[in-house]
Amino acid sequence: MSSRQLQVFLNNHLQSLKQQGLYNEIDALESPNGPIITINGRNLVNLSSNNYLGLATDERLKNTAINAIKSFGVGSGAVRTINGTLKLHTLLEERLAQFKQTEAAISYQSGFNCNMAAISAVMDENDAILSDELNHASIIDGCRLSRAKIIRFKHSDMEDLRQKAKEALESGKYNKIMVITDGVFSMDGDIAKLPEIVKIAEEFDLITYVDDAHGSGVLGKGAGTVKYFGLSDKIDFQIGTLSKALGVVGGYVAGKQALIDWLKVRSRPFLFSTAMTPADVAACIEAINILTSSTALNDRLWENGDYLKQGLKELGFNIGNSETPITPCIIGDEVQTQQFSRRLIEEGVYAKAIVFPTVPKGTGRVRNMPTAAHTKGMLDSAIAIYEKVGREMGLI
Secondary structure (H helix, E strand, O other), rough: OOOHHHHHHHHHHHHHHHHHHOOOOOOOOOOOOOOOOEOOOEEEEEEEOOOOOHHHHOHHHHHHHHHHHHHHHHOOOOOOHHHHOOHHHHHHHHHHHHOOOOOOOEEOOHHHHHHHHHHHOOOOOOOEEEEEEOOHHHHHHHHHHHEEEEEEEOOOOOHHHHHHHHHHHHHHHOOEOOOOOOOOOOOOOOEOHHHHHHHHHHHHHEEEEEOOOOOOOOOOOOHHHHHHHOOOOOOOOOEEEEOOHHHHHEEEEEEOOOHHHHHHOOOOHHHHHOOHHHHHHHHHHHHHHHHHOHHHHHHHHHHHHHHHHHHHHHOOOOOOOOOOEEEEEEOOOHHHHHHHHHHHHHOOOOEEEEEOOOEEEEEEEEEEEOOOOHHHHHHHHHHHHHHHHHHHHOOO
């Protein structure tokens, strides 16, 4: 493709995205990513962050990170398998295993890397993966990378999952079959039906894989979706990020010791990417220590989530079927969704539009994420602005 062809391709497609309301404008924050953020000199109530517990700006984590830099430097210096494994990495993985109630854990540079690493290290072209149709992007990409046959089942439809598991097993085509799901679905806030999934997995001898990126720190008093259902001994892979509720960056896989040993010798992001920085690792350890010593932040998160949900519901907004603090405000039309988000921002609430391909076409929404760091006053301000803009646009 020549440079002229490339320019035509880019211009045409960018213009098309803008016309459909699918082009995302990226704003640069001039402040920490807390409950109030500053953009272009304006202070806004922040309802778009995944900083669920407010730990991204917590003084305890900041001080821990600074001390780790003084002790270990700013970088790990190598991949984990050469000499990039610091004693901090070992301690983090021990704490993660205790936190997730598993035999062992392995840490990665991001949650996205976890799904790139773990799925393809175990599944291949002779296998099949049963994947919930609303699983998020890194699960989808991890499945594709494995070259396994991907069989999508209807979102949280256990009858469809059972039927497709039965067909896959009885076909005799596959050496291994995995069922993979998010623990909490990040755009709708609903929770996977893990007890039913486990029963089906046991019936058809499926490998079980739960990505708990939006459940860790939120459900199960912080320990996650698997702990919430009491299924820590029934799930083969527990995946999560260290960048959302834990407030830092990175990801992990938790499971049996043999699984973790295998990932350490066969998962490519672990083998070929420099290890997490000392500051990040130390801050993650501190975040886990905070979560396991008190439920105060988790309790406040749920209290704020319920408060915002009730306020938006009473105004007449469609908040879907969320079972967690994640609060979608479903508009539908993509262009109107983008307009609604822009007006909210103009009035003082930073709540970003979420449209295709993150969610299916025709289901555009503004995704709200109250955190433990928000005050009732901040949420009252947000609800008042929602009412003003909603009435102005004829949405309520």
